[in-house]
Amino acid sequence: MRRLLGWYLRVSLILRIVACFLAGSAIGGALWYLSSTTGQPIAQDLMPYVSPFGTVFVHMLKMIVVPVIFFSLVVGASSLPIGKFGRVGAKVMIWYLSCSVLAAIVGVSLALLIRPGTGADLEAWRAMADALGGQVEDLAGEAETGGNALTQVVMNLFKNPFEALAAGNFLPIIVFSILFGLAIRVSIEAGHDTEAARRLTALEDLMAAGRDAMFKLVDWILEYSPVGVLALSIMNFGLYGPAIVGPYVRVTLGVVAGILFMVVVVYSLLLRVIARENPLGVFRRIQEAMIMAFITRSSAATLPVSIRTATEELKVRDELASFSLPLGATINMDGVCVHLPMFAVLAASMFGVPITATSLILMVITTVLASIGAGGVPGGSLMLLFIILGTMGLSSEQVAVIVALALGINPILDMFETMNNVTGDLVCTYVVARREGLVGNDTDSRS
8 A cells, every 4th residue: 555655646746637637527427427318316416425525625725825825925025125026016917917908809809700699599598597596696696795896896905804814805815915015025125223124024034934834735735636636527527517518519619719819829929929938838837737727716726836836837936926926816817808708799699789899898898807806716707797797788687697608607617717817827927027037946945
């Protein structure tokens, strides 16, 4: 047994994850096929015994997300000199915003090209909306009260930090952590009180020690990740199977095509032209984070892996990675920006809403702003549909039909969407690091 365990641990973590994903997909697909052919809920009956292993994995990742965000952002904001922080921070924000706008344009363009609502069986989808009515109403309630409305975004930036930490409310945590780190750096650079500067430097070291301890927890959790991936894959494919894609091929292919365009074309051009790097080499180095995002469907849960990938594989300086990636996990949602316009154009096609140049511009702007509130959690984009569809003047019944459709295929789309989000975070961070000279083999403080 010890020899077998030793062999298992010597195998690359990526290979273990991929093997477990493929095995889980095959097992889940077989269970789904048996359930559909025999008429017995075989897959559903087995899920209570399988799902805890996957749920525990996601919960372990989420357990460390909030402290990782807090410690990483404080260390990142306090490590960069104030003059450099402003320039680097502005570049990170500009790249994130630019990619989000471009992703929304890609999503709108593909949706207009594909026209996913053309020839749709409206009555069948209305029947599905009635069947999923309870879930749609729950999502509508969260969209109204959960702080995702555009008018709530600014209000949510400034809240009790301890309440935000306990609730896992990412935007207030980000704002407080950055301000706290900046306060440390400004006080140290002021240099009026030597004793105070010494204490603040010790506090900065304490924050860095806390971050390093969290990264060690990440290493432990990742050793369990193949088991979690196996369970999650069995759950996804066992419960849904290919039936989740079949009825909605246009929507699914449209979203996946947009996401692949962002990764293969947009990010590759950024890496080749701006960073002067071979895109394939970069993608090979960040594949662990991409796979983890695909499986967990959560940018926030993947954040510890993203930071480790940036510092160890891309050699990005800790101070930049610790600032840029937690920020990107919350506000940079390129996959969401591809996803939402597809359903907006679908709604317009189904319900005869005229699409004008003005409405398309408004759709792009609204999509980018709404994506900031997605929160980096599984299925977060579903609640944003209420914002996007609300700007189109649809009735509540019409919105319910579209959201019900999104509910039906969201588990598949969310995998690609989250992978896009995390890839965008890492690429933008690496581009800024290359331009600012914040990449080097001697910068990994955790080796």
